[in-house]
Amino acid sequence: MSELVITSAANPRLRALSGLRRRRAREESGVTLLEGYEELELALSAGIRPLTLYHCPELMLDPAAQAAVVRQVAASGAEVVRLGRAAFEKVAYREGPDGFLAVVASVVRGxxxxxxxxxxxxxxxxxxxxxxxxxxxxxxxxxxxxxxxxxxxxxxxxxxxxxxxxxxxxxxxxxxxxxxxxxxxxxxxxxxxxxxxxxxxxxxxxxxxxxxxxxxxxxxxxxxxxxxxxxxxxxxxxxxxxxxxxxxxxxxxxxxxxxxxxxxxxxxxxx
The missing domain is CATH 3.40.1280.10 (SPOUT methyltransferase, trefoil knot domain)
Structure with missing residues (x-):
């Protein structure tokens, strides 16, 4: 599985990713953020397929076991990006991140x-x-x-x-x-x-x-x-x-x- 690797917290792509914390950016792009291993597992079981998955093995609680989820997401056709610890902590919106952050399509409907x-x-x-x-x-x-x-x-x-x-x-x-x-x-x-x-x-x-x-x-x-x-x-x-x-x-x-x-x-x- 080939994947993009980003180690610098100053990478421009990460600034755009952090921008999705703002409602206007989410509504204009039609996507939102999903952080956390358990949350990602539940979303996957509900049929949600991430557009992009950012993961950081250094922060994972069980890297060997949780790597299977990374492979599962990659197999679905999603882009997979591995981040260094500093880079991941830059975009994480929760304290004590566990190394999983996905960009998913908006769930909003009329x-x-x-x-x-x-x-x-x-x-x-x-x-x-x-x-x-x-x-x-x-x-x-x-x-x-x-x-x-x-x-x-x-x-x-x-x-x-x-x-x-x-x-x-x-x-x-x-x-x-x-x-x-x-x-x-x-x-x-x-x-x-x-x-x-x-x-x-x-x-x-x-x-x-x-x-x-x-x-x-x-x-x-x-x-x-x-x-x-x-x-x-x-x-x-x-x-x-x-x-x-x-x-x-x-x-x-x-x-x-x-x-x-x-x-x-x-x-x-x-x-």
Whole structure:
């Protein structure tokens, strides 16, 4: 396997690679970064094929075993570039890098392009700001078998490196879409999807709603929650009982609680 080798941290190619940390550069180029051996393995198992793989044997935790992944990526037709330690640490966006960084095509699609079953199970995140929260919700969606996650009027993008990291690569295994709030609601209603809005401003508890049919669970921004326009258009509003002094949970925690109630009901109905 022949590969390009870069040892200088000042190489112009690495400056362009570092530029993909910026949202504008990702959106203009249609690509994003994927860092980490475990994240790369998950993406590969989900059918993602990197355009370019940068690897650094000096930083790998198990160079002999992990070299097989490098060969696998090379066999898929991707460009493979070996970096010296200083060069890799220049482009790595996480502390303690493990020697794997890939450039992959953007996973973003429109809401009408989502491949959905007849009775979809969706998560909608409106205006969520923190990449870490979106990433955490993707991990929950992957674990719970959610069919797709929609970012409505997003503040961050699906290719944000911190989101990719927080999702542990599940942004590549769960179909994701970006849309306006209006288009998100339109698409749900056209498909006969029940829109369930999580908010503290209701007397209906989340366990009192039927999640067994086509359903979209919606959560809002960390500070303000779902917008009035979303709440007004939702089919039902639900709350998570709170007995402490705080009136809300972290948005990723709230999403996980409601999602797993839906999972419980859907499994019971299937039995």
């Amino acid at each position: 809401i009408d392009e989502l491949p959905l079953p007849a009775d979809p199970f969706l998560l909608v995140c409106e205006g969520v700001e923190k990449p870490g929260n979106l990433g955490a919700m993707l991990r929950t969606a992957d674990a719970a078998g959610v069919d797709a996650v929609v970012a409505a009027d997003p503040v961050t993008d699906w290719g944000n490196p911190n989101l990719v990291r927080a999702s542990k690569g599940t942004v590549f295994s769960v179909p994701v879409a970006t849309a306006s709030t209006a288009d998100t609601l339109r698409a749900c209603h056209e498909r006969g999807v029940l829109v369930v809005a999580a908010t503290p401003d209701t007397d209906v508890e989340y366990t009192d709603v039927d999640f067994t049919g086509p359903v979209a669970i919606a959560v809002g921004a960390e500070k303000t929650g779902l917008t009035d326009s979303f709440l007004d258009a939702a089919d039902v509003r639900v709350r998570i009982p709170m007995t402490g002094r705080a009136n809300s949970l972290n948005v990723a925690t709230s999403a996980a609680i409601v999602i797993y109630e839906a999972v419980r009901q859907r499994r019971a109905a299937a039995r």
